[in-house]
Amino acid sequence: MMMKIPYYPGCTLNTVAKGFDVSARESALVLGFELKELDQWNCCGASFPLTPDNVMGLAAPAKVLANASSEGDVVATLCSVCYNVLKRTNKVMRDDRDRRREVISGFIEEEYEGGLDVVHFLEVLRDKVGFDRVRGAVKRPLKGIKAGAYYGCMLLRPFDDVGIDNAEAPVIFEDLLRALGCEPVEFPNKIECCGAHLAMGGEDIVTRLSSNVMASAAGSGAEIIVTSCPLCQYNLVKSRERMMEEGGDLRIPVLYFTQILGLALGQDEDILELGSGLHDIRPLLEERGI
Amino acid sequence: MKIDREKLHSPFVEQVERVSGEVFANCYQCGNCTGGCPVSFAMDYGPSQIIRLLQLGQEQLVATANSMWLCVGCLQCYSRCPKGVSAASILEALRQMTLRKGEDHEDVGGLPFPFLKDAPQQAIISGFRKFVS
Numbered sequence: 001m002m003m004k005i006p007y008y009p010g011c012t013l014n015t016v017a018k019g020f021d022v023s024a025r026e027s028a029l030v031l032g033f034e035l036k037e038l039d040q041w042n043c044c045g046a047s048f049p050l051t052p053d054n055v056m057g058l059a060a061p062a063k064v065l066a067n068a069s070s071e072g073d074v075v076a077t078l079c080s081v082c083y084n085v086l087k088r089t090n091k092v093m094r095d096d097r098d099r100r101r102e103v104i105s106g107f108i109e110e111e112y113e114g115g116l117d118v119v120h121f122l123e124v125l126r127d128k129v130g131f132d133r134v135r136g137a138v139k140r141p142l143k144g145i146k147a148g149a150y151y152g153c154m155l156l157r158p159f160d161d162v163g164i165d166n167a168e169a170p171v172i173f174e175d176l177l178r179a180l181g182c183e184p185v186e187f188p189n190k191i192e193c194c195g196a197h198l199a200m201g202g203e204d205i206v207t208r209l210s211s212n213v214m215a216s217a218a219g220s221g222a223e224i225i226v227t228s229c230p231l232c233q234y235n236l237v238k239s240r241e242r243m244m245e246e247g248g249d250l251r252i253p254v255l256y257f258t259q260i261l262g263l264a265l266g267q268d269e270d271i272l273e274l275g276s277g278l279h280d281i282r283p284l285l286e287e288r289g290i
Numbered sequence: 291m292k293i294d295r296e297k298l299h300s301p302f303v304e305q306v307e308r309v310s311g312e313v314f315a316n317c318y319q320c321g322n323c324t325g326g327c328p329v330s331f332a333m334d335y336g337p338s339q340i341i342r343l344l345q346l347g348q349e350q351l352v353a354t355a356n357s358m359w360l361c362v363g364c365l366q367c368y369s370r371c372p373k374g375v376s377a378a379s380i381l382e383a384l385r386q387m388t389l390r391k392g393e394d395h396e397d398v399g400g401l402p403f404p405f406l407k408d409a410p411q412q413a414i415i416s417g418f419r420k421f422v423s
Contacts, residue, residue: 011415051311231416
């Protein structure tokens with residue numbers, strides 16, 4: 001029987017980032033496992049409370065974890081923010097007895113002691129499937145497309161809580177891209193912030209940070225940028241729109257890593273939601289004969 | 291700037307320490323946090339400067355600086371701090387103390403429609419958590 005991994009999509013993948021969700025689910029099937037959406041889930045809260053004093057901020061993610069614990073001993077996520085929030089909350093629920101008590105008795109009214117393993121889909125590919133097996137399943141090698149792996153913040157920091165890879169010099173993304181036939185490109189801003197929630201009211205700063213990321217990638221030779229965070233994607237794309245309105249010229253497409261994965265695994269381009277206009281990678285594929 | 295012995299441990303300073311869970315005396319002002327901070331260019335005071343002002347009991351300067359509203363919570367400061375201090379937690383404490391007084395930073399009713407229509411939910415929810423009481 002096909003291996004099933006309980007999967008937490010989160011709000012954004014259920015709405016504006018459907019392409020991220022669909023491409024991951026379909027890719028998983030090709031690789032021999034199913035991402036099985038949790039029967040019960042709610043929003044993770046979209047930001048881990050940075051002060052220990054804010055126990056209420058742990059309630060939503062703790063509820064997600066408590067529900068997920070009835071469906072298995074692991075839960076996989078795709079969105080970097082959900083991953084960060086759930087993984088950090090899980091650590092609090094496991095290691096901090098006092099705060100666990102407060103969360104349970106004050107809010108979620110369900111026993112949960114942090115027994116779950118919160119994993120990112122990238123970790124599933126690296127540790128459960130193995131990048132060699134991914135390489136073996138590639139039907140449409142991406143022929144050296146130069147890809148900038150944009151990690152941003154939430155996938156990596158803080159290292160002591162998240163620990164998916166080295167916080168200053170991660171390689172997990174690049175290793176996957178290499179398995180798909182891309183040529184990963186190192187660029188200085190790959191672990192810098194896109195501007196995050198300043199999308200609300202702080203567009204000027206977002207434009208500056210996100211365009212620095214894109215210019216840094218493009219300046220290092222990247223032809224596409226690959227991300228695992230819908231907020232990074234939004235900030236990059238919106239910043240590019242604002243720059244273009246002001247006469248700037250930055251055409252680099254920004255895609256979810258699962259879209260690139262799906263493409264390499266030979267999935268139908270239509271279900272991958274590869275986008276249109278500036279996001280569209282298809283002209284590049286055509287040019288390379290991919 | 292007047293440094294007042296009484297204010298070095300004022301209720302405000304103690305409250306920021308309590309809410310943030312950080313000890314200001316741990317910071318020896320190397321400036322790595324401000325150097326790594328992607329938004330320090332726009333802050334009235336960078337993260338290490340905010341901590342210095344708190345060490346000196348400068349409530350007024352800290353409470354009125356825009357720094358807390360600009361912190362993106364990327365944790366580059368904490369990641370690069372040789373002493374394990376999280377400036378992001380200190381800025382979040384300042385934000386929370388303001389919001390808990392009911393002083394919102396963002397007017398929810400005034401958010402532009404295109405943002406509400408296109409933005410990923412996580413932008414809206416995290417924005418509310420950071421800017422609205």
